[in-house]
Amino acid sequence: MAQFTLYRNTNQQTQGRYPFLLDVQNDFLDALKTRLVVPAINLSGQKPITHLNPVFEYEQQQYLLVVQEMAAIPATNLGAKVTELAALRSEILAAVDLLISGI
Template identity: 40%
Template sequence: MAQFDVHRLRQPQDPRLAFLLDIQNDLHDGLETRVMLPLVRTDLVPPPIRRLNPRFDIAGESVILLTQDIASVPRQEIGPAIASLKAERDAILGALDLLIIGY
């Protein structure tokens, strides 16, 4: 698994959840969990806060990053990578900065 890769859950329980974004640094690849951010279809969430919830297109779906729902996910629940948002690194880190630092 690699930082900024997009995955599906093996058995999703929330029908709104389209994908998960891995934000954990690869230095910690040996841990049993990965720190992930959910990516939810835009038509299933209230209007987003632009910097906190950037929009992306993945596998033909428009999705919103729910930065505020950051979570640790057991590796065995994470499916294979289907895309990468490495090119969107600045927007992702900006959303995390806004959540944690406030600007």
């Protein structure tokens, strides 16, 4: 598992709304059985909150990261690796910081 890797959501109850999950947990903690993830939703019809919902493109569609819905899930629930979003590292960490500290 690698930090800022985007995975398919394998949960049948949530994958319709959240097709992807972004692993934001540091690799140093790989021994844990859970991973902290940020769900991603299709941008179509959604309005991102400035600085809280980074946007990315995958297969010519735009998605937004719903940082305010972060959750820990069992690592075994992560599906296939889709892509890396390490290029958005600063935006993602700033969004998490905004959620926690308000700054």
